[in-house]
Amino acid sequence: xxxxxxxxxxxxxxxxxxxxxxxxxxxxxxxxxxxQAAVPGTVNTWLQIAxxxxxxxxxxxxxxxxxxxxxxxxxxxxxxxxxYAKIRTVQAQPSVTSTRPVGASINTVGSSVTRxxxxxxxxxxxxxxxxxVQAAMNLKGDQTRANFIASNxxxxxxxxxxxxxxxxxxxxxxxxxxPSSAPLVPDSQFRLIGKTQTRIDIPxxxxxxxxxxxxxRIPGMVYAVIKHCPSFGGTLASQPTTPRGMLAVVPTQVIAxxxxxxxxxxxxxxxxxxxxxxxxxxQAVKSLNVSWNLxxxxxxxxxxxxxxxxxxxxxxxxxxxxxxxxxxGTLYTVESMGTPGTAIAASPKKLDATxxxxxxxxxxxEVLNCTVNYVPGISCEVWAPTQSARxxxxxxxxxxxxxxxxxxxxxTYLGGGLGRKAETDFVSQAIQVAMAVRKPxxxxxxxxxxxxxxxxxxxxxxxxxxxxxxxANITGWSYRNVSPSIxxxxxxxxxxxxxxxxxxxxxxxxxxxxxxxxxxxxxxSPIPVGFWRSVGASINTxxxxxxxxxxxxxxxxxxxNFRRAKLTDPRWIRVLDEAAKLGNWTxxxxxxxxxxxxxxxxxxxxxxxxxxISAATATGVKINRVSCAIDCYVAVNPGGIQAQLQGGIVxxxxxxxxxxQTFVNGAAQASNFNKSRMIRLQEMPQIDTFIIPNxxxxxxALNIGGAGELxxxxxxxxxxxxxxxLTGNRLRGxxxxxxxxxxGL
Amino acid sequence: MATLQLNxxxxxxxxxxxxxxxxxxxxxxxxxxxxxxxxxCGIEVCGACTVLIDGQREHACVFDASSAVGKKVVTIExxxxxxxxxxxxxxxxxxxxxxxxxxxGVIMTVAGAMKAGHHGSEILSEVKNLCVCGTYQRIRQAxxxx
Numbered sequence: 001x002x003x004x005x006x007x008x009x010x011x012x013x014x015x016x017x018x019x020x021x022x023x024x025x026x027x028x029x030x031x032x033x034x035x036q037a038a039v040p041g042t043v044n045t046w047l048q049i050a051x052x053x054x055x056x057x058x059x060x061x062x063x064x065x066x067x068x069x070x071x072x073x074x075x076x077x078x079x080x081x082x083x084y085a086k087i088r089t090v091q092a093q094p095s096v097t098s099t100r101p102v103g104a105s106i107n108t109v110g111s112s113v114t115r116x117x118x119x120x121x122x123x124x125x126x127x128x129x130x131x132x133v134q135a136a137m138n139l140k141g142d143q144t145r146a147n148f149i150a151s152n153x154x155x156x157x158x159x160x161x162x163x164x165x166x167x168x169x170x171x172x173x174x175x176x177x178x179p180s181s182a183p184l185v186p187d188s189q190f191r192l193i194g195k196t197q198t199r200i201d202i203p204x205x206x207x208x209x210x211x212x213x214x215x216x217r218i219p220g221m222v223y224a225v226i227k228h229c230p231s232f233g234g235t236l237a238s239q240p241t242t243p244r245g246m247l248a249v250v251p252t253q254v255i256a257x258x259x260x261x262x263x264x265x266x267x268x269x270x271x272x273x274x275x276x277x278x279x280x281x282x283q284a285v286k287s288l289n290v291s292w293n294l295x296x297x298x299x300x301x302x303x304x305x306x307x308x309x310x311x312x313x314x315x316x317x318x319x320x321x322x323x324x325x326x327x328x329g330t331l332y333t334v335e336s337m338g339t340p341g342t343a344i345a346a347s348p349k350k351l352d353a354t355x356x357x358x359x360x361x362x363x364x365x366e367v368l369n370c371t372v373n374y375v376p377g378i379s380c381e382v383w384a385p386t387q388s389a390r391x392x393x394x395x396x397x398x399x400x401x402x403x404x405x406x407x408x409x410x411x412t413y414l415g416g417g418l419g420r421k422a423e424t425d426f427v428s429q430a431i432q433v434a435m436a437v438r439k440p441x442x443x444x445x446x447x448x449x450x451x452x453x454x455x456x457x458x459x460x461x462x463x464x465x466x467x468x469x470x471x472a473n474i475t476g477w478s479y480r481n482v483s484p485s486i487x488x489x490x491x492x493x494x495x496x497x498x499x500x501x502x503x504x505x506x507x508x509x510x511x512x513x514x515x516x517x518x519x520x521x522x523x524x525s526p527i528p529v530g531f532w533r534s535v536g537a538s539i540n541t542x543x544x545x546x547x548x549x550x551x552x553x554x555x556x557x558x559x560x561n562f563r564r565a566k567l568t569d570p571r572w573i574r575v576l577d578e579a580a581k582l583g584n585w586t587x588x589x590x591x592x593x594x595x596x597x598x599x600x601x602x603x604x605x606x607x608x609x610x611x612x613i614s615a616a617t618a619t620g621v622k623i624n625r626v627s628c629a630i631d632c633y634v635a636v637n638p639g640g641i642q643a644q645l646q647g648g649i650v651x652x653x654x655x656x657x658x659x660x661q662t663f664v665n666g667a668a669q670a671s672n673f674n675k676s677r678m679i680r681l682q683e684m685p686q687i688d689t690f691i692i693p694n695x696x697x698x699x700x701a702l703n704i705g706g707a708g709e710l711x712x713x714x715x716x717x718x719x720x721x722x723x724x725x726l727t728g729n730r731l732r733g734x735x736x737x738x739x740x741x742x743x744g745l
Numbered sequence: 746m747a748t749l750q751l752n753x754x755x756x757x758x759x760x761x762x763x764x765x766x767x768x769x770x771x772x773x774x775x776x777x778x779x780x781x782x783x784x785x786c787g788i789e790v791c792g793a794c795t796v797l798i799d800g801q802r803e804h805a806c807v808f809d810a811s812s813a814v815g816k817k818v819v820t821i822e823x824x825x826x827x828x829x830x831x832x833x834x835x836x837x838x839x840x841x842x843x844x845x846x847x848x849x850g851v852i853m854t855v856a857g858a859m860k861a862g863h864h865g866s867e868i869l870s871e872v873k874n875l876c877v878c879g880t881y882q883r884i885r886q887a888x889x890x891x
Contacts, residue, residue, distance in 0.1 A: 065843030065878050198840060205845030206833040208781020208821035212846060215780035223775065245763065278784075279771035280763050365785055365793060365846040365877045415783070415846030416877050447786050639840060643883070647843055650879025673790045673875060680873050684881035744789045745804065745873045 019050035019170035022128050022178065046092075047076065047124050049132070053153065053167030055082060060092040061113045062387050063201055064414035064421070065647075066708045067640040068113035070199040072121055075114075075636060078192045079125030079185050082153040082166070089200055091411050093389070108387040109422050109531060111603040111706025114636055118704050126182035128173075135172035136164050196639030201413070213385030213412045216371040218440035222247055224433045225281045226426075226445050227288060228270040228453045231666035232527055233262035233295030235269055243284040247274040250436040255399060255428040257391075260455050260489040260528035262295065262666070263425075272433045272443055282446060294665070297526075301666035306525050307356075310461035313482045314354065317521045320496055328488070328524035331480075332498030334507045338515030340465075340476030347467025347475045349554050354463045355543040356733040357483075358660035359456035361668075361676065362532060366415020367450040370430035373440040374400065380407045382431065385414040387422040395424050399431045418651070419531035423455055451676065452668035455530030456661055458483045458502070459523070462543035466513075472555035474566060477513035481506060482521040483539060484529045498522065504536030505600050505713060509544065510569035527663060533651050534602055534712035541600035545717030546732065549596070549724065559597050559721055560585050571692075572599060575606045575631050578690045583610025583627030590614075593624060596721030598714040605632040605705025609649070611718040612685075616727050619737060623653060623685040626715065631692040632705035641707040642689045648711020649687055654678040656716040658740045677742040749814055753777060754823025765811035769803075770794045772810040773820060781821040781849045785875065792874030795850040795857070796820050802857035802871075821849035824856055832856050835887040843878035850874050855888060865889050 046058040057076060061068045069089045077084040129150050136155040137143050140162065149156045153166045185191075204210040229235065240249050250272045256265045263269055271290060275281030295301075317331035344350055371383040380400045386392050389411045396407045414421055430443035445453070460483035467475040485492075485499040497503065498520040507518045532538065552562035560580045567573050576599050580586070589595055592614050599608035607630045615622040628645050635641055658677040662669045670676040720731040747765045751758045753773065760776045773779050773796070785793030787806050794805040797819040824830045828837070832855045835841075842848045851874045858871040868888045876884070 065845060067843075198837075201845070202837055202840055202842055203828060205842040205848055206836045206852060207824070207828045208779070208849055210845055211780070212783075214784065217778055217780065276763075277771060277775040279767045279775070363877060365783070365791070365844065365875070367784070414844060416844045418877075447784075447788075643840065643843060643880070646882050647879040650881065651877070653879075654877075672788055673786050674788060678875055678877065679881075680875065681869060681881040681884060682873070684879075684885070687882055742790060745792050 019048060019167070020128060020131060020173040022047045022124055047128055049128065049166050049170045051167050051170050053165055054088060055080070055086055055153070055166070056088045056090055058090040058092045060389060062108035062389065062411050062414055062417065063091070064108065064387070064417035066113070066644060067199050067637065068108065069201065070197065071114040071636045071640060072117060073200065074192050074197050075118055075121040076125045078190060079122050080129050081150040084192055084197055086153065093409055093411070108417065109419065111708040111710065115604065115632070115704040115706050118634060118636070119700055122184055123181065126184050127178050130179055130182040131173040131176050132166050132169045134176055135169040138172065139164065139169070193634070193636055194638065197637055199640065210413050212366050212415045213371065213383060214366055214369045214415070214442070214444060216383040216412065216442060218371065218373055221371070221440040221442060222274050222276065222437065223278045223281050224250070224272040224274045224430070224441050224443040225278065225285045226252070226270050226272050226429060226443060226449055227285045227290065228449060229292040230452070231292070231294050231298050232301060233298065233666055234292040235267050236271060237291040237293045240271060240288055240290050243273065243288060245275065245280060246284050248437055249273050249288070250433045252429040252432045254425070255395065257395070258423070258425040258428045260530065261484075261526035263528060270429065272429060274433060274437050274441060278444065298665045301527065301663050303662050306459060306523070307461070309525065310482045310523055313521045313523065314461055314463045314480060320498075322496065326494065328485070328522045330522050332494065332496060332520045332522075334497045334503045334518040334520055336517050338476070340478040340515040340517045343476030343515040344465055344467035344478065348470055349468040350465065351468070351547065351550050351554055352465045353547055353550060353730070353732055354461060355546060357460045357539050357542060358662070358734060359459045359527060359529070360532060360655050360659040361451050361454045361456055361661050361670070362418040362420035363451060363673070363676065364414070364416030364418055364420055367445045367447055368420070368426040369442060369444040370427045371440065371442040372430045372434035374431070374434035374438065376438065378406065380431070381410070382407070382427065383410045383412055384427050385412050385421055386424070386427065387414070387417045387419070388424060391424050392427050395428055396431055399428060400435065418533045419535070420454065422531055447673070448671040451661070451671050454661070454668070455528040457532035457538060458486065458529040459525070460539045462539070464543060464547040466547060466551055468551060468555055472557060472562070474511070474513050474551060476515040478517045479506060479543070480519040480521060481540060481543070482523050484523045484525045484527070486529050486531060486535070488522055489529055494522065501531070501536045504540060505602055506536070506540035506544065510572050511548070511566045512568055533648065534709040537600060537602040537713040538655070541598065541713035542716045542720070542734065545598035545600060545714065546720050549717070549721040550730065553724070563597070563599060571631055572606055574692060575599060575608045575629050578629035578692060579608035579610050579627055582629060582688050582690050583612065583625070585610055594722045594726035596718040596723070596725060598717035598721060600713045602710055602713055603706035604703045605630055605707065605710050607710045607714055609714040609718045611715065611722045613719065613722045613726060616723060619740070621657070621723070621736065623683070623719070626685050626687045628687065628711060629690040629692065630707065630710055632707055632710070633702045634704045635691045638691055641691055644707045645689045645711040646687045648709060649715050650679065650684070652712040652715035656719050656734055657736050660735050660738055674742055677740040747811070749810055751810065751813055751818060752816070753779065753818045754820060760810070762810060766809045768806050769796070769808045769810045769813050769818070770805035773805060773818075779820055779822050783846055783849055785847065785850070790875070791847070791850070792854060793847050793850040795853040795874070797853060797857050797860070800857070800860050802854055821853055824852065830856060831891055832859065832887070835890045838890070839883050839887040841880050841883040841887050843880055847874055847876045851876065851884060855891065859891060864891060
């Protein structure tokens with residue numbers, strides 16, 4: 001058995017232990033990229049081909065139902081020339097130092113895992129294949145590459161008609177220096193890419209075997225249940241007495257880097273009761289008498305104040321000053337071309353509308369939880385359903401003071417992530433509790449805590465004015481979004497264009513707007529906000545596409561034709577056309593029904609939806625059908641993309657119809673699903689999807705798009721536009737049915 | 746303290762509980778250690794905790810463990826030994842789960858509806874479970890096979 005480390009130009013390292021191992025760094029998307037530089041030179045992914053013919057891909061991304069593991073294995077198998085089903089995928093543990101195949105973390109955010117790793121996986125597969133072929137060439141004493149064919153995990157020497165299994169070549173291949181590149185399978189010969197494959201994780205998700213964070217069981221473990229101050233910004237006034245039968249009541253503080261807005265570092269904002277099982281502990285929490293100090297500004301933490309502040313900032317805000325303090329309430333100019341104010345004022349038709357969006361909770365099916373086994377001075381093992389395993393590792397190092405090699409982070413399956421599990425507040429609490437009780441402990445947030453102590457999708461008020469000339473040209477477009485800053489709450493110093501997350505899908509729109517001005521204002525509300533499936537696009541696409549529809553109506557034009565006439569990007573036009581075709585846009589709609597359309601972009605993909613509705617009343621609307629077209633450049637697993645679009649659309653339906661969180665004295669009001677309705681199967685529309693065929697997968701210059709969050713942004717505006725056609729009423733505020741409740745099963 | 750004699754997936758368990766009204770969900774998950782049955786809402790709204798008790802669908806998050814004494818409890822782990830229940834097969838064939846967290850409850854609901862003699866769309870009218878991932882369309886496709 002040999003061990004050798006040999007970095008190549010592309011950063012592949014072979015390190016043989018019982019076969020061929022290629023280790024490499026997959027690039028990752030970090031939503032806090034403005035805050036944290038990537039860790040250079042870190043290996044985070046391993047491909048191992050063992051002498052027993054097993055092929056293992058050890059990878060640090062998180063699996064939350066989006067199918068990333070399967071997609072990466074699928075891409076790898078293409079160029080490695082193996083059967084996709086033969087690749088074993090292993091969840092990596094994060095490491096900041098290790099070059100051993102324990103894996104590392106890849107932040108699983110931004111619909112990024114497949115799109116950002118496509119080429120790296122292909123190169124890895126191709127380079128490993130060529131190393132194996134070279135080993136076969138050496139073995140056969142024949143250096144003519146054309147005499148060898150790699151397929152089905154074997155290398156065939158054609159002249160001698162010899163078949164050599166990859167496993168038999170792996171040890172010899174490991175001793176070779178990896179080439180800097182290797183030829184990729186031509187698009188025309190794809191066996192896997194672009195073809196629907198079954199997902200690796202599904203079999204254990206139908207029989208109870210899949211282990212989520214909340215399913216971790218350690219011998220001798222105890223259970224902790226969290227109770228936060230009901231009001232954001234509140235802190236513990238005095239240490240509560242430990243209830244009978246309970247082990248401890250552990251105060252938990254906000255650890256640096258985990259608190260947002262009101263939740264400042266060092267504040268003790270929660271207690272965790274520790275007991276023998278979840279239920280008894282939870283009961284003790286319910287009856288625990290805790291006194292809290294409410295923040296001085298608690299009375300201001302309510303919706304009326306948030307709306308009043310937003311209105312004031314729509315009217316007037318202090319512009320950004322380079323190098324200045326730029327406190328919340330600062331106006332950032334995102335893009336400016338010409339003088340839209342003058343152009344609109346001179347236009348025969350002027351439109352002016354304000355769109356309002358609420359705070360929305362994530363409400364993952366699996367509540368926040370984390371399990372920690374802390375052995376003082378020795379080790380700290382963390383099991384977490386996390387989208388940010390490396391951040392968990394760094395947090396554990398910070399809290400425990402231990403070195404990286406004393407800490408093990410085990411990423412479990414996530415019962416939904418939706419952006420919430422990219423945060424680490426719940427992890428920090430579990431580590432604090434484990435250090436206090438010195439027993440393996442699972443900390444869980446009851447559903448009521450999960451709803452009321454979220455880091456919400458930001459609220460927003462967006463004011464848009466636009467002008468039309470007599471020929472239905474848009475003369476000017478002026479757009480101002482006032483919303484709390486996700487990055488600002490994470491300590492990021494915002495540049496002249498404000499929060500990159502807040503302006504997503506608001507700028508550089510390929511519409512012929514004439515003069516345009518896009519502005520973003522940081523709203524001062526300190527209610528914690530965070531990344532929520534599709535982030536800024538969930539706000540901006542609503543405002544943009546509703547106003548486009550209002551312009552179309554003012555011009556007396558059909559919403560589809562109007563957009564088609566104003567769009568300047570052929571890819572957008574194609575997507576719009578395909579959604580319209582799929583949604584039968586040009587066919588008459590059945591009596592009592594209406595259709596709306598919207599288009600937008602997120603994470604390099606373009607998506608359009610046609611929504612068909614009927615039966616609008618004061619309390620409900622029937623969504624009959626949603627037709628969705630997407631251009632994501634390269635579609636690795638079409639069936640997976642379809643599932644993600646369906647899921648994204650349901651996420652958007654829940655938010656558009658019912659989703660909102662409101663606050664009174666800093667306390668969130670909707671505390672469970674009964675107070676924050678979501679659709680059940682009976683309300684599910686028919687969803688049809690169309691994926692624009694690949695423009696050419698082998699072009700590295702192409703920017704591959706994501707799919708996981710893409711169903712979300714265009715649904716709400718398409719719904720609002722259909723609603724206008726059906727009822728004559730413009731829907732400028734979400735949700736459509738605020739305060740809707742839901743009954744039991 | 747009370748000791749409850751429970752039969753779960755054909756096995757007998759003697760479980761010590763602090764209070765006999767501990768919901769069956771937590772007895773199954775924390776005391777017996779079968780974690781396939783999930784906690785979602787705790788108020789009988791989401792259905793993630795659905796199990797069969799003497800063949801009837803029940804929501805374990807609000808079902809007193811003491812009321813299960815003398816009855817046969819079936820969880821997702823006991824639905825079949827090898828994922829061969831028709832609902833499980835249909836779920837794999839239609840690639841239904843995404844995050845999968847709610848699916849134990851959905852499959853147990855479907856299994857209960859099938860046990861009651863329902864098919865296809867009759868089953869679907871019984872499925873009120875919440876799925877935040879939004880797998881409803883594939884649930885429809887899968888149930889159509891049953």
